[in-house]
Amino acid sequence: MKIGCVKEIKNNEFRVGLTPDNVKAYVAAGHHVYMEKGAGVGSGFTDNEYIDAGASLIDNAADIWALVDMMVKVKEPLPEEYPLFREGLILYTYLHLAADKEQTDALLNGKVKAVAYETIQEKDGSLPCLAPMSQIAGRLSIQEGAKYLEKKFGGEGILLAGVPGTPKANVVILGGGTVGMNACKIAVGMGANVTILDVNLKRLEELDNRFGSHIQTLVSNDSNVERAVKDADLVIGSVLIPGGSTPKLFKRKYLPEMKSGAVFVDVAIDQGGCGESSRVTTHDDPIFVEDGVVHYCVGNMPGSVPRTSTIALTNATLRYGLQIAASGLEEAVKANNAIALGVNCYDGKIVNKNVAAALDYEYVDLNGLI
Secondary structure: OEEEEOOOOOOOOOOOOOOHHHHHHHHHOOOEEEEEOOOOHHHOOOHHHHHHHOOEEEOOHHHHHHHOOEEEOOOOOOHHHHHHOOOOOEEEEOOOHHHOHHHHHHHHHOOOEEEEHHHOOOOOOOOOOOHHHHHHHHHHHHHHHHHHOOHHHOOOOOOOOOOOOOOOOEEEEEOOOHHHHHHHHHHHHOOOEEEEEEOOHHHHHHHHHHHHHHEEEEEOOHHHHHHHHHOOOEEEEOOOOOOOOOOOOEOHHHHHHOOOOOEEEEHHHHHOOOEOOOOOEOOOOOEEEEOOEEEEOEOOHHHHOHHHHHHHHHHHHHHHHHHHHHHOHHHHHHHOHHHHHHEEEEOOEEOOHHHHHHHOOOEOOHHHOO
16 A cells, blocks of 8 residues: 655644654555655654655655555644545544534545544543543643743743642643543642542542542532632643534633633643633644633644654554555454544545534444445
8 A cells, every 4th residue: 555644734733644663664564655755854753764764755745645545644634735635545644523514524525535543442442542642632731731820921820839838729620531630640740739520430539549639529510610610720621522522611601700810721622622712722822811711722732742742643543554554444444443433534424423413414334335
C-alpha cells in the first residue's frame, strides 16, 4: 500500500502523523511511504531521518494526497484540503466530526474512507488512540490554567499551590476520565485543593482510592457543579462521549456567580466543548473573557508539546495503521472490531452512531457496506 503523511496546517500544530521509526515499520512490512518535505521538523524529525528510514520525500502536499492509498495525519483536514479528497482514499487521523458538519459533508461527498483515532475502541471500552493525547491534555490543562490565573492574563493573580500562610487555589474538574484523572494528578501534585465530579460512582471510588484525602469527589449533577464552580479558581472541563457531541455541563448562568478572574479550561472543545460559553480558540489567541471568567478553549492543546505528543500518539496509532495497510480497510474491519468502530465515514455514508446522532444524519451499518 502507498502511505502518505503531510505537514499539518492547523494553527500552531507541530505534530506529525508518522515518525521515522513508523516509516521504517511500514517499509519493513512492504509498503511505500511518501512524506512531505519538512513535515516532521516541528516535532524534531529531520528530512534526512525520514529518508534513512526509507521514505520518499515530495515537495507538494497535493501530490501526496493524489498518490497514496492511505493518508496518515494528526488533526482533521481543513477546508483548503477538502478539494484533495477522492473516492476510496483511506484517511487515518483525528476527525471530531460531531462538532464539524462542513468537514463531514466534504468527506461524504468525496466518498472518503475516514477512520477516526478518537473512536477506535477496544473490547474493554478503552480508546487507545485517544488516551495518550487525553493524558497530555489533562496535564497541560493545569499547566495552562495556572498560567492564566496570573494577573497579567486577566486571572485572579493567585498561585495554584499558595505558600505557607496563604490560601491554595480551588481546582474543580468536570469528568473523571483520562483527561480528568491526569489533570487531578498534576493539580494534587502542585498542592491545590481539588474537587472532581463524575456521573460514574465506580470511577469516583477509583479516584478516591487513588488520591485519598487529597481530593473531594462529587456526583456530577447540575446542583453539585454549580456549587463547586462558585468557589473555584480553576475549572477543567474534561467530559467525553466517544464520537458524539459533548454535553454542556458548564452553564453560562454560572459565570456571574464565579470569582472575577477565575479560569475555565475546556479540554473537550474538539468535540464541541462542555461549556455553553465556550468557542474554539488557537495557540496564537488562546483566551477570551466572558463575565469576568477567563476561557481557554484551544482545540489542539497537545500541539504545543509536539515532540512528546507525536511520539505518544504514534506509539498508539501505528499498530492499527499497519493492520489496515496489510490487508486493506475492509479486511481489517472484519478482523478487528476496534478498527470497525474507528470508521466514521464510508462510501458517502455515516457509519458511526454517535456522529450520526450528533449531526442528525442517517446512520448506516458498516457491515452492510463491505
